[in-house]
């Protein structure tokens with residue numbers, strides 16, 4: 262019997278799952294992502310987590326035929342490593358992944374993707390009709406997309422395709438993105454951006470009443486969504502977020518003609534009615550081509566690790582016709 266593994270390397274947690282050839286999970290593990298001091302320490306944390314998932318499954322790692330990894334980026338794909346990740350300490354410059362995992366499982370069959378590409382692989386694999394054209398969009402601390410178009414998972418030559426959060430949605434460029442440029446989608450609508458955007462809207466119209474703790478250091482996106490329907494400013498912010506989100510999603514739909522757009526990430530998962538339902542309403546008015554199904558992932562927080570496993574099961578594609586075993 263052969264086994265398959267999926268690994269999710271995030272800025273906060275490392276997760277691993279081990280499954281049988283039909284995708285049935287038989288072992289899992291989860292640890293905090295090591296904060297360094299070096300990238301090798303992160304690699305070792307990943308290997309430890311994968312070994313623990315194998316232990317949980319009661320198998321030797323060498324019996325794993327293939328592994329998929331969904332990871333924070335950016336990547337050096339040729340080297341199978343993460344390079345200078347933005348959300349980990351600066352001392353971490355290089356996290357080798359593909360080589361060390363291949364060595365652990367004694368197989369060269371290791372697929373490395375960024376987390377949103379792993380997301381679209383998992384969403385495609387688990388979707389009803391296993392569509393050839395779909396997009397996965399995460400709205401969390403940042404915004405990004407994984408795209409499958411004409412049955413091809415789009416990664417780009419360097420693995421960095423789908424950075425749609427850095428598309429300009431506001432030509433006035435009123436807010437500056439974490440990347441340093443103005444007007445980007447994630448500078449308005451990501452979980453990290455929503456507090457600043459809320460303060461900007463409050464300054465624009467001081468007559469809007471609010472009980473949001475705008476100046477508090479603990480003010481977060483969650484505070485805005487928690488006051489929906491009860492606070493004039495919160496409702497205004499949520500409405501404006503829908504406006505920018507719908508522009509971003511419409512651009513993606515016009516670019517790739519997906520039949521399904523699936524959302525994940527904490528902001529979308531925790532606020533389906535306030536975020537995703539409103540995107541659906543607006544996008545249906547804004548798209549001049551076919552309007553896709555717009556939904557929230559059924560996989561919840563597991564979407565990346567399940568996508569990594571689906572990649573291992575289907576040679577990096579999420580295409581169920583390519584299931585092995």
Ligand SMILES: [Zn+2]
Pocket residue numbers: 426427438439440441442445
């Ligand atoms: Zn940007």
